[in-house]
Amino acid sequence: MASKPARWDLEADWVSIGSGLGGVAAAIAAHDQGGRAVILEKSPRLGGLSGFGGGEVFVPNNHKMRELGIEDSDAAGRRYLEFLAAGFADPALFDKLLATCKEAVEYYGREAGVAWIAVEGLPDYYYPKVEGSHSGGRYLTVDLFDGASLGEWQQKTYPMTPHVPPGALHSEMYGWGGLAKVVSWDYELIGRRIAEDKRSFGPGLMGYFVKAAVIDRGIPAYVGTPVRELVTDANGGVIGVRAEQQGADFFVRAARGVVIAVGGYDHQKELACQYESMPDWNSAAPPYLHGDNLVMGGEVGAALAAVPPTNLAMFYGYRIPGEEADGAPLYRASWECGVPHAIWVNRKGERFCDESTYKDYQPRLRAWDGQTQSMPNLPPTLIFDQNYRDRYPLGSFMPGQPLPEELVEVADTPRELAIRLGIDPDGLERTLERFNRHAAKGEDPDFHRGSFAWSQRLVGDFDYPNPNLGPLDKPPYYGVRLVPVSVGINSHGLKTDIHARVVHVRGHAIPGLYAVGNSAAFRDLGGGYQSGTSNMRAITWGYIAGRHAMGKS
Amino acid sequence: MPSAEYTTTAKLPLDTIWEFVKEMDNWAELVTGYQSHVKESETDSLWVLKGDVGVMARTLKFRVHITEWNGPSRVAFELEGLNEPMDGSGCFEMAPHEAEDAGAAGPARRSGFFVRMLEAIARFFLRGFGGGRPPRAKSADAGPGRGVARLTLRLELRPGGPMAPMVNAMIKPVMLPAAEQLTDGIMARLEQLHGRA
Numbered sequence: 033m034a035s036k037p038a039r040w041d042l043e044a045d046w047v048s049i050g051s052g053l054g055g056v057a058a059a060i061a062a063h064d065q066g067g068r069a070v071i072l073e074k075s076p077r078l079g080g081l082s083g084f085g086g087g088e089v090f091v092p093n094n095h096k097m098r099e100l101g102i103e104d105s106d107a108a109g110r111r112y113l114e115f116l117a118a119g120f121a122d123p124a125l126f127d128k129l130l131a132t133c134k135e136a137v138e139y140y141g142r143e144a145g146v147a148w149i150a151v152e153g154l155p156d157y158y159y160p161k162v163e164g165s166h167s168g169g170r171y172l173t174v175d176l177f178d179g180a181s182l183g184e185w186q187q188k189t190y191p192m193t194p195h196v197p198p199g200a201l202h203s204e205m206y207g208w209g210g211l212a213k214v215v216s217w218d219y220e221l222i223g224r225r226i227a228e229d230k231r232s233f234g235p236g237l238m239g240y241f242v243k244a245a246v247i248d249r250g251i252p253a254y255v256g257t258p259v260r261e262l263v264t265d266a267n268g269g270v271i272g273v274r275a276e277q278q279g280a281d282f283f284v285r286a287a288r289g290v291v292i293a294v295g296g297y298d299h300q301k302e303l304a305c306q307y308e309s310m311p312d313w314n315s316a317a318p319p320y321l322h323g324d325n326l327v328m329g330g331e332v333g334a335a336l337a338a339v340p341p342t343n344l345a346m347f348y349g350y351r352i353p354g355e356e357a358d359g360a361p362l363y364r365a366s367w368e369c370g371v372p373h374a375i376w377v378n379r380k381g382e383r384f385c386d387e388s389t390y391k392d393y394q395p396r397l398r399a400w401d402g403q404t405q406s407m408p409n410l411p412p413t414l415i416f417d418q419n420y421r422d423r424y425p426l427g428s429f430m431p432g433q434p435l436p437e438e439l440v441e442v443a444d445t446p447r448e449l450a451i452r453l454g455i456d457p458d459g460l461e462r463t464l465e466r467f468n469r470h471a472a473k474g475e476d477p478d479f480h481r482g483s484f485a486w487s488q489r490l491v492g493d494f495d496y497p498n499p500n501l502g503p504l505d506k507p508p509y510y511g512v513r514l515v516p517v518s519v520g521i522n523s524h525g526l527k528t529d530i531h532a533r534v535v536h537v538r539g540h541a542i543p544g545l546y547a548v549g550n551s552a553a554f555r556d557l558g559g560g561y562q563s564g565t566s567n568m569r570a571i572t573w574g575y576i577a578g579r580h581a582m583g584k585s
Numbered sequence: 586m587p588s589a590e591y592t593t594t595a596k597l598p599l600d601t602i603w604e605f606v607k608e609m610d611n612w613a614e615l616v617t618g619y620q621s622h623v624k625e626s627e628t629d630s631l632w633v634l635k636g637d638v639g640v641m642a643r644t645l646k647f648r649v650h651i652t653e654w655n656g657p658s659r660v661a662f663e664l665e666g667l668n669e670p671m672d673g674s675g676c677f678e679m680a681p682h683e684a685e686d687a688g689a690a691g692p693a694r695r696s697g698f699f700v701r702m703l704e705a706i707a708r709f710f711l712r713g714f715g716g717g718r719p720p721r722a723k724s725a726d727a728g729p730g731r732g733v734a735r736l737t738l739r740l741e742l743r744p745g746g747p748m749a750p751m752v753n754a755m756i757k758p759v760m761l762p763a764a765e766q767l768t769d770g771i772m773a774r775l776e777q778l779h780g781r782a
Binding site: 191215219224226352353354355357362428430432433434 | 639643668669670747749
């Protein structure tokens with residue numbers, strides 16, 4: 033940490049370190065309470081992880097559901113989130129989050145022009161299995177955002193991301209048949225929207241927030257300006273930051289508060305492997321998540337907190353050789369495993385999970401065998417057949433297009449494929465015989481694949497009796513070795529209180545320091561992840577932090 | 586289908602430009618995203634490029650087949666995508682530039698506002714966030730005159746498969762900046778090699 037400089041380069045009331053959803057929401061909230069806010073971003077673009085993702089915001093009983101006449105209740109939403117938290121949530125944070133999330137999203141809709149849309153027909157992960165779950169409407173997303181309205185910031189934000197269809201709305205994507213029907217999406221429409229820079233999903237969501245902050249409110253934002261240290265006073269309170277611009281110090285005073293909103297540590301592989309107890313780690317997130325929250329917080333005595341990693345979002349996937357995003361290797365989460373005619377197997381050639389539901393496969397992948405002191409399901413391998421290739425893509429490789437040899441093994445028989453992949457050929461043959469026999473009837477007695485409505489909607493093919501199941505019985509057979517692919521949501525983060533203030537290792541709040549989004553530990557929901565909860569936390573705690581610093585609780 | 590045409594000039598003999606352009610090893614590294622190339626024959630070569638559309642980049646493998654050698658004024662080629670459903674064609678044209686005419690410099694057609702905006706973004710990323718144009722020959726803006734020649738690159742790409750309309754929209758903005766980078770780069774390199782300005 034740094035001491036007060038002889039001269040501040042910039043004076044403000046509020047500094048958002050990071051320009052993802054939490055940082056920008058906090059800057060807007062502070063500004064709207066009369067504060068002079070500043071946003072500092074180390075990457076060349078505003079938007080952070082939020083601008084690179086799916087852009088869903090999960091808010092039970094939200095105002096857009098009510099407008100559509102979709103019934104829900106706070107109590108039902110609470111029961112569902114309690115189920116997700118599985119007893120690991122901090123009760124005070126949980127209560128505060130639920131009490132504020134609706135107010136926050138309505139505020140940014142009303143005051144910041146965010147054009148919210150409730151996604152109809154996309155169910156909660158556990159609908160209808162769990163009490164309080166809902167059939168659709170709790171996911172908020174945004175209407176198309178006009179990139180040109182960002183002026184000079186148009187080229188300093190993400191117009192699109194490799195992970196979601198550019199320029200398409202949720203309703204359109206599901207209307208076209210979801211991820212299983214990528215082949216038949218309306219690419220004429222998508223092409224027009226790209227050419228006109230009409231943004232959706234995460235880029236659209238962050239378009240609205242960035243515009244509200246830097247265009248409509250004139251909040252100064254600096255890209256290529258990494259914050260290196262917090263500046264503290266003699267009492268340990270945070271009074272500003274030392275950033276860098278083109279290698280030179282750039283001291284910014286923050287008279288009322290600083291928020292750490294820099295995400296987690298996805299791109300610090302060694303740290304991620306240690307904290308997530310994984311032998312390998314890769315990320316689909318932009319390559320700027322280096323654990324700066326833990327470094328800067330740690331230097332001023334911030335306490336670290338954690339939630340069970342098994343309850344968070346983590347995927348397995350692959351890298352198509354040569355693909356990069358923002359100059360770093362691009363990893364894609366594999367959705368192929370939820371589509372008919374594809375399975376995952378371990379080294380024994382055995383299935384071990386419902387491949388269509390990552391809430392099921394993620395903890396099973398992390399399973400530990402104390403008899404053999406090993407993780408028996410790692411690494412998993414994706415297996416599919418020509419039935420699959422005739423219908424579905426692998427990543428962006430459409431049916432009929434040659435698959436990259438460096439990524440995909442191909443063989444005429446399962447046995448030959450297993451040998452090439454280094455997995456037990458007898459095991460794979462046994463697995464396919466059993467799987468195929470049941471899949472032909474639309475059944476999976478072992479792992480109940482196809483029993484989650486959410487998985488059916490997202491990756492299922494409704495041409496099949498069970499949208500997530502189909503036998504692998506048409507040669508040739510294909511195999512892809514998979515690796516962990518995180519989406520930037522980590523188990524460890526800074527410990528925060530009900531005002532989003534960072535808590536010191538000795539238990540008191542550190543004056544002037546806040547943390548939101550993925551920089552703050554997921555204790556409010558106990559790590560109970562479901563799509564949209566990460567963005568919901570970011571908006572809500574950003575709203576709380578910015579207002580609290582300006583004297584509004 | 587996306588296409589680009591770009592013309593630049595320099596105070597260089599036509600034969601000098603031709604001698605340089607006809608040998609791909611001379612200018613291969615000036616191609617945007619160049620990774621490698623291998624000559625298979627007098628007319629065919631395999632190229633590996635990194636195709637960058639701003640938020641993501643991807644390795645593209647092409648076979649280039651020369652369809653016309655007509656020195657010192659024109660060489661034409663066809664492209665066949667080996668790992669992507671994308672074909673194309675193009676040509677280099679060289680001519681004296683002794684009097685002002687419509688094709689003297691710059692892109693032949695002006696595109697719409699959004700495409701120009703996206704082209705500006707593409708230039709921004711192609712130059713490693715530095716923005717601006719690639720280095721140009723010092724004599725590029727000298728105007729027509731004795732000993733001045735112009736070099737034109739025409740390029741057309743034809744993505745295939747169901748995603749073609751989307752790929753069209755993504756690659757269109759990067760084509761003109763790529764054509765500028767190669768054409769300006771060739772002239773600047775030649776001027777450097779031959780000590781002219």
